[in-house]
């Protein structure tokens with residue numbers, strides 16, 4: 011904004027395009043978003059929806075010098091920004107309790123048949139530098155949970171109810187006079203041809219093809235969504251499966267095979283068998299026998 015542009019173009023209408031557009035509007039610019047798809051169809055709509063800012067953000071041995079400090083500033087800014095969405099109608103952002111349940115039972119054969127996850131280097135972990143923002147895990151006393159023989163810990167987590175969060179961002183953008191143009195770019199020259207002095211690139215994974223940026227790597231696998239269950243208001247982690255009680259459907263995600271699951275995997279075809287294995291693992295925890 012140092013060049014005082016009165017007009018800004020944002021390429022991409024996922025959560026980062028909309029967030030950038032809103033920031034530019036608040037700084038006084040007129041903003042047009044150009045994108046092939048709007049938020050409900052983008053990758054952003056397919057996220058788990060947890061505020062876990064150091065999750066898979068960089069590889070341990072590849073982060074640029076000084077990145078940890080930049081990351082911390084970004085995380086603290088993001089935390090403050092998202093706090094402003096708490097308590098709004100529609101609950102775009104909220105805090106939930108989450109439980110981690112561990113037992114000594116090895117994963118059942120049903121949950122170990124999915125093949126091995128790709129191996130690779132470890133992800134960097136920066137969480138300690140924002141320990142003051144993130145509630146600590148606390149052990150739940152044995153006998154205070156319904157799970158016999160299991161060890162249970164609890165903490166709190168900020169989550170995004172993505173359907174409503176996206177809707178809120180889109181509304182705020184249009185209310186502030188934002189314009190949307192459907193467009194698909196195949197080369198940077200097409201963006202230059204827009205004639206805008208300031209262009210913010212928020213094309214997500216699309217940047218790999220558009221900007222020929224081969225450093226972009228998929229780092230997440232899939233999620234599955236169960237129908238919304240308004241009475242379930244807590245998250246759960248059990249045997250490499252997590253469940254997040256989003257208002258737009260309970261998200262179930264498997265880390266079967268380890269933390270590097272999904273790394274380098276470009277396949278976006280939904281894997282129903284994986285989802286069913288994950289649900290079965292959770293069902294075992296809630297079976298009357300437990």
Ligand SMILES: Cc1cc2nc3c(=O)[nH]c(=O)nc-3n(C[C@H](O)[C@H](O)[C@H](O)COP(=O)(O)OP(=O)(O)OC[C@H]3O[C@@H](n4cnc5c(N)ncnc54)[C@H](O)[C@@H]3O)c2cc1C
Pocket residue numbers: 021022023024025026027044045046047048049052053054055056057058059060061062193194195196212213214215216217220230231232233
């Ligand atoms: C299974 C899964 C779980 C995840 N869980 C979390 C989580 O819990 N928390 C978290 O913070 N993150 C999570 N993420 C990551 C998160 O989803 C992404 O980091 C985020 O959505 C990226 O947003 P974006 O706006 O940069 O990109 P996108 O949402 O991909 O948006 C890109 C935009 O650019 C447009 N575009 C791209 N190329 C072109 C082109 N050539 N021409 C025109 N338009 C173009 C698209 O149409 C779209 O509008 C998860 C991701 C996955 C896959």
